[in-house]
Amino acid sequence: MGETVKMQISPADADVKPFENRGTPSDPAIIEGGASTSLKHESARMHVSGEATYIDDMPEPRGLVHVVPGLSTKAHARILSLDLDAVRAAPGVICVLTHKDVPGHNQVSPVGKNDEPLLAEDIVSYYGQPIFIVIADDRQNARKAAQLARITYEELPAILTIAQAREAGSALVWRPLEMKRGNVDTALSKAPKRLNGSITIGGQEHFYLEGQAALAQPGEEGEMRVWSSTQHPTETQHMVAHVLDRPSNLVTVEIRRMGGGFGGKETQANTPACLAALAANATGRAAKMRLDRDDDMIMTGKRHDFVVDYDVGFDETGHILAVDMVLAARCGWSADLSGPVIDRALFHADNAYFYPDVRFRSEPLKTNTQSNTAYRGFGGPQGIVAAERVIEEIAFATGLDPLDVRLRNTYGTGSRDITPYHMTVEDSIASEIMTQLAENCDYRARRHALRASNTHSPYIRRGIALTPVKFGISFTATHYNQAGALVHVYTDGSVQVNHGGTEMGQGLHTKMVQIAMREFGLTEDRVRITATTTGKVPNTSATAASSGADLNGMAVLDAISKIKQRLVCFAAEHWEIAEGDVLFLPEGVQVGEALISFPALVKAAYFARVSLSSNGFYKTPKISWNPDTGRGRPFYYFAYGAACAEVAIDLLTGETRIERVDILHDAGQSLNPAIDIGQIEGGFIQGAGWLTMEELVWDKAGHLRTHAPSTYKIPACSDRPRIFNVSLLEAAPNREATIFRSKAVGEPPFVHGVAVLQAISDALASLNNYTVCPQLDTPATPECILRTAERLRALPVP
Structure with a gap:
């Protein structure tokens, strides 16, 4: 759909610095003859022919047993009795295991919190928590048997939402983090203009094509070999060894390929692998666990949903003077990776913008829901959504084009280069990329034409937005680099x-x-x-x-x-x-x-x-981070890009159609332009899906009701932009000595979906002659759009 286009940034004014003045990389040996070749994916032929082998495609060893979990049907309860006699007596069942059968440690917390039992003990903390496993000669027999358990519960108060957690003073799953620079309270009080508000940002199911799966095979003298659909083989190895109470040198974990991960197999793959290994250890036979899609969605964590409260000071020209934000997240029943995820949300709550006085604070709230986990962007997209809401609010308050507000507040030079965590931004090119993209896609003329056409269209309203991304690259846990x-x-x-x-x-x-x-x-x-x-x-x-x-x-x-x-x-x-x-x-x-x-x-x-x-x-060189002080250089470099999205919304149904998208993305000196463009296209679609249609719904009992393709909607082919232009920024190798001066292209493009949310908001704003910020929450589903439209229509029109 997209193509690589050679682009030279032409600064629109003297304040924008051309790339050639940014300095050149110091290691010509790394740059010369860089591997910028669009070699086809090494498994492409096998993917399309069906020959690519995933965990469930592997030949089954002789005597293989199948493992199915028995799940809690309460969000928060004490187990009073657990009767598994009927389960054990069911056809094909070999044995049933509970936490009492774990030979080592019944813990799979990836951060050492000891708050995540592999199998529930006395308390269940969310609907769908594994309590026992059934081991049978056939997967279907195991599934049927798991339904025969008779469990008596004493229900306990369940906290399901961020609002409930705040009201109840819920425990935090991680230490809260504060980042600050300057005196935000004084700056806010002295600002010529000031506003505050709140935005709710929904979560997201990973929806990988291949579900969670693992195959474990016991060997001699305590050896255990595990094939796992995991993004972190070493952590899975350590977890299996921990559960089986043996040294890591007896456990080998292998993975040839996954059918998608998106962060959902970074820690969440550990439980299936450990349960398969537990079954193999108990039976002395190879054991496989492949989660049914419903069980997978009910058991595993999602992208964190957030509520972000903001207080902003600015002037009549749209220059930001001070920002105060509190980012609260629904983390779920255990810590998992919530701490670093929410930290990264704070790292990106500035996006590409300099805040002279700033304070960011986090609230990692414990709830009786799935333990939310890593997801593409790792909290960064949520922080950036909040940053773009701030820009949007200022644009409506001043009557300025949001693009002008963005350009006036991007990181520049000198004192406008310091982030809220006191890292100096040495490579800011956000202004140049936005300026070039605006020229390439004719943003300003199209915006003027859309506003004119909206005045004559009672049912279909169109909107347009151009948003940037500045995304930090490195693990914030320094030792992972x-x-x-x-x-x-x-x-x-x-x-x-x-x-x-x-x-x-x-x-x-x-x-x-x-x-x-x-x-x-x-x-x-x-x-x-x-x-x-x-x-x-x-x-x-x-x-x-x-x-x-x-x-x-x-x-x-x-x-x-x-x-x-x-x-x-x-x-x-x-x-x-x-x-x-x-x-x-x-x-x-x-x-x-x-x-x-x-x-x-x-x-x-x-x-x-x-x-x-x-x-x-x-x-990775140069990086450091001190969470106690909220200061350091957590990122080796930043990846940049910008997206312009045009949408049409139907005011009768609330449906959205993405008419056109133009993306200019910074991949440094791309290792493989075709693969990178594919990542950008896919990342954008996934990001737009998160913000417009992917809605997670729990009932009052804490049961996830959107637990299958029938109830959870991801983008389909018909949801793609009608016109989709993707270009890689050229002649801009990475300043840092990365591999052939390339830049990461996994997570940053996901953020381009924010342009769709902003374009929908722009279309809705036409209902009040562009004088009121729609304050659109996410996901902007048809129902959400209709509710917002109704609220805007109830306001007086200037």
């Missing part, structure tokens, strides 16, 4: 690469293949990526935080560089030439005046007893 790799060169010149990242469809493995191709001068068929396994690369970080290519790419490059250096030294000595005269080229290896094939060089090196295998390691 490391990666390992293992590279083998075989005597026939073929190469095998293994790294700690996981492939969930995003093309990470493809980019690692490209790095090896470029460095060794090989064709695609000579490089093979193997399954990610803790047996080859230990102590890996999760594939998350958009850092998969950054971290693992540099680790792979490190391993390859070691092997290349050995080959260079060998060739120089063997052929009596200078090391600088050995070059790896696509057509072969240039050794002085001669050109020899890569296999020939490798074989000669082997006979000379040169090591052709190496590990690699990388840790």
Whole structure:
């Protein structure tokens, strides 16, 4: 749908600095010949042919047993009695296990809080919590048997919403964080203009195509091998070892590919893996757990929903003077990753804008709902939605075009470069990208035309908005910013690469293949990526935080560089030439005046007893973060972009149609433009779906009612923009020494969906002649749009 377009930023005025004045990268060796090639996805053929193997496609070992969980039907209750006799007596059932059968620790908290039992003990804390597991010879038999349990509960007060948690003074699942700079109270009191408000931001189901699944096979002397659909094999390894009470060296976790993850398999994959391993350990047979879609949605955590209260001071020209925000989140029954998720929301509540005096505070609230978890953007999108509401409020209060308010408040130079967490923004290009995109898509003329057409259209109203994204790249947990790799060169010149990242469809493995191709001068068929396994690369970080290519790419490059250096030294000595005269080229290896094939060089090196295998390691430089002070440099760099969305809404039905979207995105020196554009397109659609149609609904008993495709709507083909133009920003390599000066493209594009929300708001604002901010909450479903329209119509029209 989109294409890569070469773009040069032409500043609209003297305050906007061109890219060429930003400085050039200092390592030409990394930039020269960068791997900006649109190589097809390494598993594309298998994806479309159905040959790609996922956990449930693996050949089943002889004697395999199937595992199904028995789930709580109360949101908060004490278990008075648990009668499983009928379950054990059901056809095909081999055994039934409870928390009493866990040989090690009945805990799977990923942050060491000991607040997340694998199987419930005396208390259940949400509707859908696993209480026991059924192990049977057939999955259907196990599912039927699980329904036969007779459980007596004593119901306890359940807190289900943010409002209830605040009213009840609910416990916090994590320490609250405060970021501040300057004196926000004084600045607010002295501001020429001031407003305050609140925005509710809904959650989101991951809805990966492949559900949670794991296969465990016991080995000799306590060994356990687990195939898990996980984004974090090392954490899954540690959890299985913890539950089985054995050292990590007896547990191996492997994953070739996932059918989607989006953060939902970073920690949430641990429970299925541990339960499968528990069953395998108890029976001595291979065990598989594949969650039914309903059970998956009821059991697992979602994107956090937020309520953000804001107080803003500004002047008549739209310049922001002070911002005070409180970000409250429904975290669920346990900590999970709520702490760092909400921290990242605070990190991004400024988006691309400088706030002279600022204070951000978090409220990570405990509720009796699923334990919310990582989701693409990891809290950043929620913070950015709040930032864009502030911009929108100021635009309506001053009568300015929201784009002008955005341009006047973006990070600039000097004192306008300091974030609320006291990190200096050294690479701000948000103004340039917004200015260029506005020119490319003719934003201002289209906005004028849409406003004119709305005056003659009683039922269909159109709106347009252009929004930026500034997204920090790195794990805020500093120790996760490391990666390992293992590279083998075989005597026939073929190469095998293994790294700690996981492939969930995003093309990470493809980019690692490209790095090896470029460095060794090989064709695609000579490089093979193997399954990610803790047996080859230990102590890996999760594939998350958009850092998969950054971290693992540099680790792979490190391993390859070691092997290349050995080959260079060998060739120089063997052929009596200078090391600088050995070059790896696509057509072969240039050794002085001669050109020899890569296999020939490798074989000669082997006979000379040169090591052709190496590990690699990388840790992100420059980063630091102190959560106690709310200060530091948590991000190595920022990724930027902008999106312009045009929508039409039907005032009779509340339906929204996305008419056109234009995106200009900063991927640095892209490793693979086609894959990156695909990530941008998919990220935008997922972000727009979150903000417009994906609605999570719990009843008063705490039962998630939107627990299947029949009740939870994700975007379909018909929901895509009618016109969809996606371009990568060129001639703007990363200032930092990332892999070939590229930038992360996993999470930042998700935020482009915010432009759709703002465009819907712009269309609704026409009901009051653009004088009142619609204050549209999310998701902006047809029902929400109709309620907002009714409220706006009730106001006097100037």
